[in-house]
Amino acid sequence: MENFAHLLDRLILTPSRNGKIRLMAEYFARTPDPDRGYALAAITRDLDVTSVKPAMLRGLMSEHMDEVLFKLSYDYVGDLAETIALVWDSEQRTSGSGRAEKASLRKPATNLSLSRIVETLNTLGKTEAMGQVSDWLDQLDASGRYALLKLMTGGMRIGVSARLAKQTLTEFGKRHIDIDVIEIEELWHGLEIPYEDLFAWLEGKAEKPSHRTAAPFRPVMLANGFSDGDIRKLNPDHYAAEWKWDGIRVQVTSEGDTRRIYSRTGDDISRSFPDLVDAMNFAGSLDGELLVGRPNENGEIEIGSFSDLQQRLNRKTVSKKLMTSHPVVVRTYDLLADETSNLRNQSFEMRRDRLEGFAKKLDPTRFDVSPLVPFQTWDSLAGLRENLPHPVIEGVMIKQWNSIYVPGRPKGPWFKWKKDPMIIDAVLMYAQRGHGRRSSYYSDYTFGVWTEDGSLVPVGKAYFGFTDEELKQIDKFVRNNTIDRFGPVRSVKAQRDFGLVLEIAFEGIQRSKRHKSGVAMRFPRISRLRWDKPPHEADSLTSIESLLTP
Amino acid sequence: MRPDQLLHPTPKGLYCPVGDFYIDPVQPVDRALITHGHADHARTGHHSVWATAQTLDIMAIRYGEKFCIDRNMAELRETFVINGVTIGFWPAGHVLGSAQILVEYEGLRIVASGDYKRRRDPSCQSFEPIPCDVFITEATFALPVFRHPKDTGEIKKLLASIDQFPESAHLVGVYALGKAQRLIALIRETEYNKTIFIHGALKKLCDYYETQGVDLGLLSSATLAKGEKGDFAGSIVMGPPSAFTDKWARRFPDPIICFASGWMQVRQRAKQRGVELPLILSDHCDWDELLDTILEVQPEEVWVTHGRDDALVRWCELNQIKARPLHLVGYEDENE
Numbered sequence: 001m002e003n004f005a006h007l008l009d010r011l012i013l014t015p016s017r018n019g020k021i022r023l024m025a026e027y028f029a030r031t032p033d034p035d036r037g038y039a040l041a042a043i044t045r046d047l048d049v050t051s052v053k054p055a056m057l058r059g060l061m062s063e064h065m066d067e068v069l070f071k072l073s074y075d076y077v078g079d080l081a082e083t084i085a086l087v088w089d090s091e092q093r094t095s096g097s098g099r100a101e102k103a104s105l106r107k108p109a110t111n112l113s114l115s116r117i118v119e120t121l122n123t124l125g126k127t128e129a130m131g132q133v134s135d136w137l138d139q140l141d142a143s144g145r146y147a148l149l150k151l152m153t154g155g156m157r158i159g160v161s162a163r164l165a166k167q168t169l170t171e172f173g174k175r176h177i178d179i180d181v182i183e184i185e186e187l188w189h190g191l192e193i194p195y196e197d198l199f200a201w202l203e204g205k206a207e208k209p210s211h212r213t214a215a216p217f218r219p220v221m222l223a224n225g226f227s228d229g230d231i232r233k234l235n236p237d238h239y240a241a242e243w244k245w246d247g248i249r250v251q252v253t254s255e256g257d258t259r260r261i262y263s264r265t266g267d268d269i270s271r272s273f274p275d276l277v278d279a280m281n282f283a284g285s286l287d288g289e290l291l292v293g294r295p296n297e298n299g300e301i302e303i304g305s306f307s308d309l310q311q312r313l314n315r316k317t318v319s320k321k322l323m324t325s326h327p328v329v330v331r332t333y334d335l336l337a338d339e340t341s342n343l344r345n346q347s348f349e350m351r352r353d354r355l356e357g358f359a360k361k362l363d364p365t366r367f368d369v370s371p372l373v374p375f376q377t378w379d380s381l382a383g384l385r386e387n388l389p390h391p392v393i394e395g396v397m398i399k400q401w402n403s404i405y406v407p408g409r410p411k412g413p414w415f416k417w418k419k420d421p422m423i424i425d426a427v428l429m430y431a432q433r434g435h436g437r438r439s440s441y442y443s444d445y446t447f448g449v450w451t452e453d454g455s456l457v458p459v460g461k462a463y464f465g466f467t468d469e470e471l472k473q474i475d476k477f478v479r480n481n482t483i484d485r486f487g488p489v490r491s492v493k494a495q496r497d498f499g500l501v502l503e504i505a506f507e508g509i510q511r512s513k514r515h516k517s518g519v520a521m522r523f524p525r526i527s528r529l530r531w532d533k534p535p536h537e538a539d540s541l542t543s544i545e546s547l548l549t550p
Numbered sequence: 551m552r553p554d555q556l557l558h559p560t561p562k563g564l565y566c567p568v569g570d571f572y573i574d575p576v577q578p579v580d581r582a583l584i585t586h587g588h589a590d591h592a593r594t595g596h597h598s599v600w601a602t603a604q605t606l607d608i609m610a611i612r613y614g615e616k617f618c619i620d621r622n623m624a625e626l627r628e629t630f631v632i633n634g635v636t637i638g639f640w641p642a643g644h645v646l647g648s649a650q651i652l653v654e655y656e657g658l659r660i661v662a663s664g665d666y667k668r669r670r671d672p673s674c675q676s677f678e679p680i681p682c683d684v685f686i687t688e689a690t691f692a693l694p695v696f697r698h699p700k701d702t703g704e705i706k707k708l709l710a711s712i713d714q715f716p717e718s719a720h721l722v723g724v725y726a727l728g729k730a731q732r733l734i735a736l737i738r739e740t741e742y743n744k745t746i747f748i749h750g751a752l753k754k755l756c757d758y759y760e761t762q763g764v765d766l767g768l769l770s771s772a773t774l775a776k777g778e779k780g781d782f783a784g785s786i787v788m789g790p791p792s793a794f795t796d797k798w799a800r801r802f803p804d805p806i807i808c809f810a811s812g813w814m815q816v817r818q819r820a821k822q823r824g825v826e827l828p829l830i831l832s833d834h835c836d837w838d839e840l841l842d843t844i845l846e847v848q849p850e851e852v853w854v855t856h857g858r859d860d861a862l863v864r865w866c867e868l869n870q871i872k873a874r875p876l877h878l879v880g881y882e883d884e885n886e
Contacts, residue, residue: 006707012817013826019715026714065694066868072861073695077816086695086815093841142697142815433795435824439807440799488795488824 005143011158015435024168037194044162049121085146090138176204182219185266214258217266219407223414241373246394247291275323279366288332344405421505425538428500431478442478450540465525499535503528569635585664586648604647642666643677645728660684668839672735685849689857690834698836719782719802723791723809731759747772749789856881
């Protein structure tokens with residue numbers, strides 16, 4: 001447990017992606033089965049243990065220690081699990097009973113392993129688990145207690161995605177075998193905690209585990225970016241074009257009794273979309289875009305906006321009301337399997353043909369086929385790209401007719417040709433210090449635009465899009481023109497005739513109640529530094545509002 | 551005489567009307583008794599100062615030789631008299647030269663402990679409990695959340711990270727007086743004997759500790775000549791935390807920011823400051839050590855100075871120990 005707790009402590013505070021990978025890979029190398037497997041499941045949030053409610057923990061504390069002292073502590077720390085981890089005291093010196101004894105009765109440290117904790121918890125009900133907790137808290141140190149409580153309250157929050165964990169496994173495996181992250185994504189849903197067969201394979205001690213699950217994930221094929229220059233070299237006759245819809249790419253698979261919706265990276269997101277799962281009465285595997293939409297009077301699906309879709313994202317449970325007001329649909333791109341026959345080795349042309357036939361059997365209120373966009377020359381396609389017919393289209397996809405479906409991002413067969421980003425000029429208002437390598441640089445920038453009363457209102461934050469050299473220049477500007485400081489944040493001089501204008505590129509802008517300006521940008525980044533431009537020539541809130549996505 | 555007639559808080563600091571002197575005054579006064587050399591306790595501009603030899607040296611290093619008109623060296627564990635009041639200095643275990651001050655008059659004994667800690671510190675003398683009627687304690691970490699882990703474990707954490715990230719420089723934020731030297735001394739108790747790089751702000755005090763017999767091993771300045779490229783990969787670099795957000799820090803490869811402080815016990819505190827590797831190491835008592843000290847000294851009454859007095863006073867109440875907060879102003883919340 002000590003090593004796992006220490007790993008969590010480091011992960012929480014390590015901002016660098018490579019740093020996190022290194023910390024986890026070392027942990028997997030040093031830790032025996034089954035501990036490392038349970039740790040992996042905890043990190044990927046696949047571990048399901050008997051959970052306890054915060055109210056139960058508060059109850060435990062009121063028995064254990066003086067309430068005033070607990071309240072002072074909790075007020076100071078602000079996080080329940082962390083407070084308990086820190087104040088827990090096996091001698092109960094602060095119990096308020098006047099039993100102030102000298103600290104000498106510490107229990108000997110036992111070897112309480114992560115696997116023992118998980119395996120024990122799985123045999124206990126909630127009430128029994130609470131009884132056990134207090135015993136374990138006595139045996140663990142503060143870090144261990146924190147890890148235990150986070151495990152039992154189900155809120156790890158360590159800044160590691162399931163994707164990053166899989167990449168770590170790949171790095172770990174590369175020490176012994178030749179492996180790609182795609183193989184782990186493909187296997188993932190057939191594996192069982194604590195993943196002993198997976199680790200054995202990664203360490204070169206056993207064969208690759210075989211698929212054991214119905215409706216497995218099929219690693220997704222991705223497209224390369226596309227620029228005007230490349231375009232002339234290709235023969236337009238060899239390529240199909242379709243719209244690039246701005247939802248979330250999904251793979252919906254239904255085999256036997258198993259129905260699964262996978263994200264692009266192989267996370268099972270079925271639970272968030274029970275309305276869609278209900279409609280998956282087919283046998284096969286489809287690639288498509290998840291969007292919010294409903295049929296119009298002609299029976300065609302009308303797609304909602306991206307902010308409609310956002311209502312449905314990142315929810316563990318979803319209400320009936322929301323499913324009625326924001327139903328999700330899949331606009332299909334590709335057919336990967338029909339019944340049990342694998343189609344991925346066939347050409348896109350063949351698969352597309354099969355898809356159109358397959359789609360006829362699908363629930364028409366939930367599924368349709370993304371239409372092909374006919375074009376003769378690249379110029380005519382460029383023209384279409386200038387006038388996209390729907391706000392939820394973010395460009396065009398170009399696919400070679402004879403391309404087979406291969407995982408990853410192969411060079412050549414598929415391209416995405418996005419519409420040009422929106423651009424505004426904004427004024428730098430605040431700068432915040434970065435982390436790690438950037439900790440001595442002011443590298444996170446909040447920028448604003450002019451309101452009608454002549455003041456600046458922040459409209460967004462960006463921390464990339466500039467070169468190292470430009471970073472140095474901005475940092476220098478920030479340090480020389482600081483007017484106020486709030487911890488790691490500096491307020492920068494920004495007046496009508498003096499300040500730094502940043503050209504900001506972004507993918508769209510929406511109304512937002514959470515922001516003072518009333519708008520929120522998608523994916524803002526700095527596209528140019530406008531040292532030449534006086535701040536009063538930057539954009540106004542009114543001009544930005546005219547860009548709002550309908 | 552009531553204890554608060556002998557010693558009571560004033561805006562300038564803790565004052566003894568009988569002896570007409572202050573302890574750790576925050577403004578210039580005629581007579582000042584100084585517990586230790588940290589800047590919020592030892593200020594410049596007093597007329598007469600009484601302190602241990604090491605505290606006087608440290609004040610001279612920080613403020614120059616003319617930090618006061620009249621310097622009086624107090625021998626540890628010996629007493630002397632000011633205006634009929636008996637005074638004595640005993641080790642406090644906080645930093646080099648730090649002392650508790652005993653004030654005794656007509657049989658009434660008050661100990662102003664200043665800042666103190668109880669665990670072993672290879673860079674200064676340990677705290678010695680003195681019997682007294684009133685014990686004045688600090689309360690910097692007086693909340694049950696502050697339970698500092700073993701020093702050896704924290705040092706191990708640092709050294710393990712250096713092994714794990716050999717291409718990085720580990721930048722350790724430390725307070726220039728006390729924390730820096732103690733951390734170095736603790737590292738030297740392990741196998742680690744490589745050069746430790748220090749920021750210019752630490753140099754004078756590290757040199758002074760060496761003259762006082764504290765062996766800090768190989769230290770080198772982390773400064774570079776213009777255009778020179780240093781090789782700091784895999785090394786430990788110490789400096790005041792503010793230096794790491796300064797351009798000075800750009801010379802270090804893939805820096806990992808560490809911070810040695812009692813505050814590092816709370817994860818959110820570490821996160822807010824951008825600390826990647828917190829080292830929980832304090833010059834002050836943690837909660838358990840504060841309680842242990844009160845129980846060991848067994849005073850009639852406890853007075854609580856700066857810090858989190860409410861929790862400590864509450865604990866005293868629960869344990870039928872008479873206690874009250876002094877609400878002294880002007881002392882920093884261990885701004886380490």
